[in-house]
Amino acid sequence: MEQNVLEAIERLTNEKIKKKIIPNHITWVELRKELGSQITEAILTLIEDGKIKTGHTLNDRYLKLITANNSTYEKAN
Numbered sequence: 001m002e003q004n005v006l007e008a009i010e011r012l013t014n015e016k017i018k019k020k021i022i023p024n025h026i027t028w029v030e031l032r033k034e035l036g037s038q039i040t041e042a043i044l045t046l047i048e049d050g051k052i053k054t055g056h057t058l059n060d061r062y063l064k065l066i067t068a069n070n071s072t073y074e075k076a077n
Contacts, residue, residue, distance in 0.1 A: 001039065001041070001042035002042045002045055002046050002049075002051075004035065004039075004042070005031070005035065005039055005042045005043060005046060005052075006046065006051065006052070006065065008026075008031060008034050008035055009026050009031065009052065009063055009064075009065055010065060012026045012030060012031070012034060013025070013026055013065070023062075025062040025063065025064050026062065026063050026064075027057060027059075027060040027061065027062055027063075028054075028060050028061045028062075028063065029060050031043075031063060043063070050066060051065070051066055052064060052065055052066060053066055
């Protein structure tokens, strides 16, 4: 499941980058809509493993991939 979450975050982020949507991070609402309610445990594991980070937006929480070269995702922010 963790791999599905990572792939969905990457796919949704890339879609936002292509459409020049800023900010290009993915919210929990968007991810839940994409993958359903099964993702909570996988997300918590990914956070604990240091593969993603989360924070708060005005209305939700966001998720961002943590990679060696995160510049692709940071440029649009």
